[in-house]
Amino acid sequence: MAAQPARDAERTRAEILEVATREFSDNGYAGARVDEIAAKTRTTKRMLYYYFGSKEQLFVAVLEQAYTTIRALEQELDVEHLDPVDAIRQLAELTFDHHESHPDFIRLVSIENIHRAEHIGTSSVLSRLANPALDVLARILERGRAAGRFREDVDPLDVHMVISAFCVFRTANQHTFDAIFKRDMLDPARREHYRTMLGDLVLGYLTAR
Template identity: 50%
Template sequence: MDDKPANGRSGGWKQDPAGVRKNILSVAMAEFAANGLSGARIDEIAAKTNTSKRMIYYYFGDKERLYERVLEEAYREVRAGEQELELDHLPPVEALKLLAEFTFDHHSRHPDFIRIVMIENIHHGAYLERSELIRPLNAGAIQKLEAICRRGREAGLFRKDVTPLQLHWHISAMSFFNVSNRTTFSHIFGTDLFMGDGQEALKRQMVEMVVGLALKPERR
């Protein structure tokens, strides 16, 4: 078996291994999201990348390890986006609003992330459990909310009986459902909520609910 990429472009992996790995992960993300772990095929992934099947095995070992790396990359991307928000420089209410808005928008723009998480739930979190990166990577999401909540409580704004983990659950749940159930919801109730104005309204309402939950009743 030679090292010629499936698309006929040879030698690219030698000059840019990081770029090739990124390309493989991007293509694999789409394939796993569309077909699941069992349905995705390395031959199909290789045919759509800038490299060869041999090099996919060289970089990632086997299909299960490639799927695990895709899962890690999906979580890394959302956590990296949160990091770029620089929430520590904002008042606590504004920081919470911005984080909730970011999550809603990120999930809406990255439906493959939602599908990968759904697929991992089908596998009972087995590959997430195997990963040494995902749990510590996602701890950062709770740490950011802990910092926001601490500042909100110190300012006399936030309740003490609503935890950062609970807020994360509510933000994730509404942002996730917006994508995961879009097809069935649209078939039953129509597509108005998933058009531009509908999405903006849902995002605004989600943010209002999350902030309202965090605030003391007298601060609402």
């Protein structure tokens, strides 16, 4: 088979982005080293500046890609035909699984929050990615309310927030939680417990008297 072409802009760009994602996620924004990112690539530091302009713009690109990936996956959910209660549980578990399998993303979000979202604040890409899962959620809640199963006064974004809070905390704070309470929230043996617990939690809230 043909060797990969010596020059492939798309591949080079993608590779830089991939390595940068890992480096920023592992070391934080200030802790990540441009030289280190370049070294772990099959290309050079100059290419990084050629394609992305600066360390900061590279970081923005990393964030944009991470969010875009995750939002795309959220779209795949098809819960319209399910019972509202089952739908909520399924949505929660999808988010749960998703967060668990994308620790890099959670770390990037934490890093970006430490920087007060100053990078994505200026990103036009991100602001257009407004959440489709929110619409899905809103429709589920509407059906649940109509069926008299859910409380009347619930805001979809609040429900989304609870699901996120649970999933994000479990991965984002795993290390300090383990250090202090000697409990590894990501131990596979506890995975099902937490997954079920999240559904119980959200549904307990939605169906409370």
